[in-house]
Amino acid sequence: MAAVVHSRFSLYSALALQRFASLRAFRHRNFRRFWLGAFVSNVGTWMETIAIGVWVTQTTGRGGWTATVAALVYLPALVLGPLGGAIADRRDRRQLMAWLTWAQLLLAASLAALALLGRLSLPAVSVLAFLSGCANALLAPVSSALLSELVPREDLLSAVSLSSAQYNLGRIVGPGLAALVMAAGGLGAAFAVNALSFVAVMVAVATVQLPAPERRQHGRLLAEIRTGMRVAHEDTGIRTALWLTFAVGALVAPFIGLLPVFAITELGRGPSGTSLLATAQGVGAVGAAFLAGSLAERWGRQRLLVRASAALAILAALYWLSPNFGLAVLGICLVGAAYLTTLSTLSSTCLSRVSRLLQARVASLYGLVLSTSYGLGLLALGWGGDHFGLRRVMVAAALGCLAVVGVLKHRGGFSGVDAPARFLGTPTPLMTLAHVPGPDPVEEVRLDG
Numbered sequence: 001m002a003a004v005v006h007s008r009f010s011l012y013s014a015l016a017l018q019r020f021a022s023l024r025a026f027r028h029r030n031f032r033r034f035w036l037g038a039f040v041s042n043v044g045t046w047m048e049t050i051a052i053g054v055w056v057t058q059t060t061g062r063g064g065w066t067a068t069v070a071a072l073v074y075l076p077a078l079v080l081g082p083l084g085g086a087i088a089d090r091r092d093r094r095q096l097m098a099w100l101t102w103a104q105l106l107l108a109a110s111l112a113a114l115a116l117l118g119r120l121s122l123p124a125v126s127v128l129a130f131l132s133g134c135a136n137a138l139l140a141p142v143s144s145a146l147l148s149e150l151v152p153r154e155d156l157l158s159a160v161s162l163s164s165a166q167y168n169l170g171r172i173v174g175p176g177l178a179a180l181v182m183a184a185g186g187l188g189a190a191f192a193v194n195a196l197s198f199v200a201v202m203v204a205v206a207t208v209q210l211p212a213p214e215r216r217q218h219g220r221l222l223a224e225i226r227t228g229m230r231v232a233h234e235d236t237g238i239r240t241a242l243w244l245t246f247a248v249g250a251l252v253a254p255f256i257g258l259l260p261v262f263a264i265t266e267l268g269r270g271p272s273g274t275s276l277l278a279t280a281q282g283v284g285a286v287g288a289a290f291l292a293g294s295l296a297e298r299w300g301r302q303r304l305l306v307r308a309s310a311a312l313a314i315l316a317a318l319y320w321l322s323p324n325f326g327l328a329v330l331g332i333c334l335v336g337a338a339y340l341t342t343l344s345t346l347s348s349t350c351l352s353r354v355s356r357l358l359q360a361r362v363a364s365l366y367g368l369v370l371s372t373s374y375g376l377g378l379l380a381l382g383w384g385g386d387h388f389g390l391r392r393v394m395v396a397a398a399l400g401c402l403a404v405v406g407v408l409k410h411r412g413g414f415s416g417v418d419a420p421a422r423f424l425g426t427p428t429p430l431m432t433l434a435h436v437p438g439p440d441p442v443e444e445v446r447l448d449g
Helices: 002-019 021-027 027-058 063-072 077-088 092-114 122-150 153-207 223-235 236-250 261-265 271-299 302-318 325-354 356-388 390-412 413-417
Strands: none
Touching: 002 021, 021 027, 021 153, 027 063, 027 092, 027 122, 027 261, 027 271, 027 302, 063 261, 063 356, 077 122, 077 261, 077 356, 092 122, 092 153, 122 153, 122 325, 122 356, 153 271, 153 325, 223 356, 236 302, 236 325, 236 356, 236 390, 236 413, 261 271, 261 390, 271 302, 271 325, 302 325, 302 413, 325 356, 356 390, 390 413
């Protein structure tokens, strides 16, 4: 009887996952394990993020410094992002992820030790933030490329959306847990929990089953980086996605890093208010994760991307105009939903338009554009907010992003999102980069697929 009940439950679960396109990636055991490990780690990451943001804001009283420390986590992607993508396409991705996760654990443990010993300082926090950003820049393309090995191509948007959902579930759980842990044991305890959370990723990486690496000849590392860039430039869908990613990263995404400043200096709320705003954003994002795949199937990626990015810019402007804390909570919840839908569609567009042999390099370019634009946007908008008023600067930035969406739509840039992809299917000389005599192999390879 129990076996019958279990069989029926499994059947109903499978039918439910088939019905809701956004959940289809959960059909795959490897993805479920990876998802759970990343979720535990992201709970810890959000604990650390909120704790550092509150500490810097309360210590310095300047939004510019809060933005600067947050930006240091993302700016290394400008240099290391493409390098990480090229390395991930050449080496065992499971091994790379394990080593980089060890580096993250050691950096988090160092931050915890400084806090527990009472030696925390702005220079120390800044240096550790920068080193953590270096590890993240190398790890991001590895993690993104691994998704394509955990699920088939038709479930990739679901995997990207659900990965974003677990990141935002961490945003829901992490800030509240951070407030409780800091109240009980201080900053050091919150940082220590984050260090321990990386163990979950190591366990997940050790237990998932991945396909055997594809054997191919490699060109020079710099040549392979350049190939990824040329592929992104030649493919109109990827090129449009990267332009829009830059606009969103620079003009809208800084609402995340400036959240403690808005809560503390503009709305008169302390750490608890900061945590609640972060949680509200996560709630909106998680809700959107269960709709993104279904909306993409109903509307197509092109229409979904236009609508989601335009809605994101408008909702971001309204959020910064919130007259009170209650409306700010509602506003950031809606912003979180539009933000996840936009970035999930952008990321999956980039990954789905190239073969597996190029995915890590294209993912690294996406990460480079998003991280660099976010870091530069944080610096410009954070310090600009100190001089001209945070609300005024952020509303102007959001309207600027809306203008970019309008220009791309008017020029037909979004049509490339659903256009036939040139770099899929059977590997070509461009994808394999077999050695070609000459000073630089990539210069002698055609880009016509």
